[in-house]
Amino acid sequence: MTRFLLGRTALFALGLVVASVLIFATLRLLPGDVAQAIAGTTGSPAQVAALREQLGLDRPVAAQYLDWAGGLLRLDLGESLVTGTPVAGEIAEKLGVTLPLAGLSLVFGLLIGVPAGVWAAARQRRPSGLVVGVGAQVLAAVPAVWLGMLLIALFAVTLGWLPTQGWPLDGWQEPGRALRSLVLPALTIGVIEGAVLLRFTRSATLSALDQDYVRAAAAKGTTLDRALLSHGLPNVALSVVSVLGLQVVGLVVGAVVVEQLFTLPGLGRMLVTDVGRRDLTKVQGELMALTAIVLFVGLLVDVLHRRLDPRLREVER
Amino acid sequence: MRRGSFVRALLRRPQGAAAVAWLALVALAAAVSRVWTPADPFRTDPYSAWLPPSGSHLFGTDAVGRDIASYVMAASGTTVLVAVCSGALALVVGLGLAALGSLTARAVRESVAVLIDVLVAFPTILVAMALAAAFGGSLGVVVVASGLGYGVTIARVSRSEIRRVAREDYVTAARASGAGTAQVLLRHVLPNIAPVFVVQLSLAMATSILAEAGLSFLGYGASAETASWGRLLADLQKFLGVHPWTIVWPGLAITLTVLALNLLGDAVRDAADPRLRPSGRVSATGPAAAAGPVAAVDSAPGVTS
Numbered sequence: 282m283t284r285f286l287l288g289r290t291a292l293f294a295l296g297l298v299v300a301s302v303l304i305f306a307t308l309r310l311l312p313g314d315v316a317q318a319i320a321g322t323t324g325s326p327a328q329v330a331a332l333r334e335q336l337g338l339d340r341p342v343a344a345q346y347l348d349w350a351g352g353l354l355r356l357d358l359g360e361s362l363v364t365g366t367p368v369a370g371e372i373a374e375k376l377g378v379t380l381p382l383a384g385l386s387l388v389f390g391l392l393i394g395v396p397a398g399v400w401a402a403a404r405q406r407r408p409s410g411l412v413v414g415v416g417a418q419v420l421a422a423v424p425a426v427w428l429g430m431l432l433i434a435l436f437a438v439t440l441g442w443l444p445t446q447g448w449p450l451d452g453w454q455e456p457g458r459a460l461r462s463l464v465l466p467a468l469t470i471g472v473i474e475g476a477v478l479l480r481f482t483r484s485a486t487l488s489a490l491d492q493d494y495v496r497a498a499a500a501k502g503t504t505l506d507r508a509l510l511s512h513g514l515p516n517v518a519l520s521v522v523s524v525l526g527l528q529v530v531g532l533v534v535g536a537v538v539v540e541q542l543f544t545l546p547g548l549g550r551m552l553v554t555d556v557g558r559r560d561l562t563k564v565q566g567e568l569m570a571l572t573a574i575v576l577f578v579g580l581l582v583d584v585l586h587r588r589l590d591p592r593l594r595e596v597e598r
Numbered sequence: 599m600r601r602g603s604f605v606r607a608l609l610r611r612p613q614g615a616a617a618v619a620w621l622a623l624v625a626l627a628a629a630v631s632r633v634w635t636p637a638d639p640f641r642t643d644p645y646s647a648w649l650p651p652s653g654s655h656l657f658g659t660d661a662v663g664r665d666i667a668s669y670v671m672a673a674s675g676t677t678v679l680v681a682v683c684s685g686a687l688a689l690v691v692g693l694g695l696a697a698l699g700s701l702t703a704r705a706v707r708e709s710v711a712v713l714i715d716v717l718v719a720f721p722t723i724l725v726a727m728a729l730a731a732a733f734g735g736s737l738g739v740v741v742v743a744s745g746l747g748y749g750v751t752i753a754r755v756s757r758s759e760i761r762r763v764a765r766e767d768y769v770t771a772a773r774a775s776g777a778g779t780a781q782v783l784l785r786h787v788l789p790n791i792a793p794v795f796v797v798q799l800s801l802a803m804a805t806s807i808l809a810e811a812g813l814s815f816l817g818y819g820a821s822a823e824t825a826s827w828g829r830l831l832a833d834l835q836k837f838l839g840v841h842p843w844t845i846v847w848p849g850l851a852i853t854l855t856v857l858a859l860n861l862l863g864d865a866v867r868d869a870a871d872p873r874l875r876p877s878g879r880v881s882a883t884g885p886a887a888a889a890g891p892v893a894a895v896d897s898a899p900g901v902t903s
Binding site: 292295296310418422426430537541542561564 | 722728861
């Protein structure tokens with residue numbers, strides 16, 4: 282386990298380094314002068330020169346990168362080019378919306394995907410199981426934006442149960458209202474993620490149904506459904522855990538689009554706004570934060586999977 | 599395998615045939631829209647805003663009186679362009695990385711493998727946002743981001759596939775009988791991994807269409823002069839409270855096209871595998887006959903996001 286942990290942590294660290302290099306390099310690919318681009322066509326030469334100095338653009342690229350990367354290690358992401366506020370503080374504040382959104386989406390996704398997947402597999406030859414399987418196939422193809430709009434049209438506009446958009450002014454000071462604002466966005470991401478999870482769960486359950494130990498348990502007198510529940514599901518759970526890492530990538534992707542659709546003040550929406558404003562320091566920090574979250578969750582999922590799966594434990598020397 | 603039997607096996611599956619039919623329709627609409635659409639997709643007319651669907655406006659009109667049907671048809675051209683370009687780029691990137699990661703010297707091979715493992719974790723949309731911050735949003739950014747993003751996935755899948763095939767007995771036999779590397783690669787390895795690439799190609803296209811829709815919705819994809827399903831969704835969103843039915847058309851177009859590509863990928867995978875070909879035995883089992891192919895088809899999930 283120690284060896285695995287060390288190796289996996291090294292991969293995580295390598296991922297962070299590669300990400301920081303790629304993000305930094307991509308934003309420096311900007312054609313022409315970054316300072317000129319930020320100042321716009323109306324910027325005077327003096328303003329451009331001041332910007333260049335503020336950005337450290339007059340120094341070698343490697344030194345600029347090391348400065349930024351050194352700041353990353355101290356969680357200092359620099360200041361916004363537009364407002365001058367520290368980037369790290371703003372990101373931490375926005376995570377107060379994005380993390381609960383991602384968490385709630387994951388809960389919805391698991392609640393929808395796993396039971397329905399097991400059910401569809403157990404009923405695979407009956408029409409009901411087939412309908413669920415086909416439904417998941419269709420839902421996995423639905424763009425998040427559209428699903429969000431359909432949910433708004435149904436639950437907010439027609440039924441009036443939930444708010445269409447927005448976030449309470451006092452944020453989490455009003456937990457009830459804040460939670461209500463999160464339900465539809467989280468459901469949007471959760472349904473799509475759930476459809477993908479459903480298909481994974483279904484195929485894992487189908488192969489579990491084929492296993493000798495499930496059949497043997499069924500042959501010893503219990504029903505196939507019961508044998509599946511007591512002997513097959515632990516194995517299904519394992520394969521679900523192993524794909525959760527992929528799902529989290531989906532949560533981040535979903536957050537960027539869905540926060541914009543529901544005007545939630547989260548990290549994704551801030552990124553969209555800052556890309557539009559060309560606030561490069563902030564974009565750099567936001568991309569790094571989101572990538573770090575994805576990589577970290579990938580690490581967590583792998584470690585969890587390793588701990589849960591006894592077969593992987595036995596391989597240890 | 600003979601090519602004819604593969605195509606027949608593909609079209610004999612209802613999902614495969616439906617997917618091919620829909621994709622052909624989209625391609626046809628895209629081609630025809632270059633020269634003809636029912637109305638000018640960009641012509642605005644304030645007096646005919648929000649007309650319901652009718653004979654002259656099949657899908658109705660939007661807030662500025664544009665004919666939605668014409669716009670959706672014109673936008674299919676954008677979709678086809680993005681999907682084909684992203685798919686081609688993903689294939690080139692994927693094949694290149696996979697070849698580097700499986701056929702080169704050990705040190706290079708292993709480091710490329712680690713690099714692939716690292717890169718595969720980066721979400722496409724973040725790559726796109728980084729590129730958009732540097733270059734401004736455009737369809738080119740969408741194509742590059744989804745091509746690179748899915749290319750890494752293809753590299754990961756096909757690297758292990760190339761390594762598996764390279765160890766097969768028939769490759770060893772070909773080597774032993776004096777075939778050179780290029781001949782082994784072209785005659786023995788490529789034909790055996792081609793179905794994997796076709797499956798991955800269709801999934802790459804599906805992913806790029808979803809990415810285009812999302813990014814165009816955010817305003818970092820298609821420009822205002824380019825018709826795009828995602829952009830139309832963004833335009834219609836503002837009036838969602840008053841005219842919710844209008845969003846049905848672009849959304850349905852995206853969903854059906856992505857679904858068709860996912861189904862096509864599944865059907866290609868099954869058709870390429872002779873063991874999964876529907877035989878007389880399956881179709882003789884009555885009600886279960888319908889369940890057979892479908893169960894085989896979605897036993898492995900397709901595109902994720």
